Amino acid sequence: MLLPRLFAPKQYVRSADDAYCAAISSAGTQHTLSPEQAGNAALIANIAVNRGLPDHAATVAIATAMQESRLTNLDHGDLDSLGLFQQRPSQGWGTAEQVSDPAYATNIFYDHLMQVPDWQTIPVEDAAQEVQRSGYPDLYANWDSMAHAWASALTGEVNAGITCALEPTNGSDANGLIAAATAALPNVSITKDTINEDKHTSTTASTELAVALPNGLSGTGQQRVCWQTTSWLVAHAREYGIDSVTANGMSWNRTDGTWTGEETMQSTIIVTLG
Numbered sequence: 001m002l003l004p005r006l007f008a009p010k011q012y013v014r015s016a017d018d019a020y021c022a023a024i025s026s027a028g029t030q031h032t033l034s035p036e037q038a039g040n041a042a043l044i045a046n047i048a049v050n051r052g053l054p055d056h057a058a059t060v061a062i063a064t065a066m067q068e069s070r071l072t073n074l075d076h077g078d079l080d081s082l083g084l085f086q087q088r089p090s091q092g093w094g095t096a097e098q099v100s101d102p103a104y105a106t107n108i109f110y111d112h113l114m115q116v117p118d119w120q121t122i123p124v125e126d127a128a129q130e131v132q133r134s135g136y137p138d139l140y141a142n143w144d145s146m147a148h149a150w151a152s153a154l155t156g157e158v159n160a161g162i163t164c165a166l167e168p169t170n171g172s173d174a175n176g177l178i179a180a181a182t183a184a185l186p187n188v189s190i191t192k193d194t195i196n197e198d199k200h201t202s203t204t205a206s207t208e209l210a211v212a213l214p215n216g217l218s219g220t221g222q223q224r225v226c227w228q229t230t231s232w233l234v235a236h237a238r239e240y241g242i243d244s245v246t247a248n249g250m251s252w253n254r255t256d257g258t259w260t261g262e263e264t265m266q267s268t269i270i271v272t273l274g
Contacts, residue, residue, distance in 0.1 A: 045154035063147035165257025169274030172241025
């Protein structure tokens with residue numbers, strides 16, 4: 001009875017260095033980011049959604065931040081450039097502390113983008129250049145496809161569009177997740193439950209969150225809010241120790257890093273933390 005166990009293949013355990021997140025373009029191309037980059041992309045898209053901006057705004061902003069900082073909140077840059085968008089305090093973007101805050105930096109980028117004539121219809125790279133005034137304006141175009149894939153998924157235009165394959169959890173922060181999600185996702189409500197699981201002779205506890213979507217939405221509206229919410233959760237799975245998410249009849253877990261199941265309309269997203 002022991003031989004099959006001795007010779008059974010070992011289950012692959014992903015390391016933190018091997019972790020990644022991905023969005024799939026309409027052409028089927030997988031655009032991968034690190035979990036840190038994915039979290040910043042999620043913030044950029046979430047601010048666009050909460051401001052009621054078109055999805056294209058998130059595409060322009062993600063492409064810009066990818067070119068300027070590789071979607072990383074840098075504490076350095078050319079001359080006095082700082083942050084996700086490499087904004088310069090000396091050029092009136094704000095104080096060094098302000099432009100180093102991803103939320104502030106994103107909001108002031110959108111403030112400037114809204115002043116660009118025809119920003120919704122001109123090419124992404126042209127809209128980005130009108131805001132940034134870069135010495136290398138053509139480089140923003142390198143990220144068009146990637147930015148569109150991530151923006152489409154994060155704004156809920158594409159269903160189950162974001163996935164992350166992560167290392168095993170090392171603890172979780174349910175209260176931190178509830179606070180962050182409540183601030184980022186004002187249209188949903190979240191309740192918490194602790195589940196005891198008896199495995200062999202030990203008992204472990206996991207925390208389950210029920211995320212209720214708002215009432216009165218159309219079918220399309222429900223889908224959009226569901227996948228906006230779910231994409232934000234998956235993109236923050238490492239930060240808060242999320243093990244799995246079930247949304248509209250589909251399921252994701254951090255080990256497999258894929259969505260499975262057939263989509264059905266549901267009003268609640270279930271989040272399980274380690």
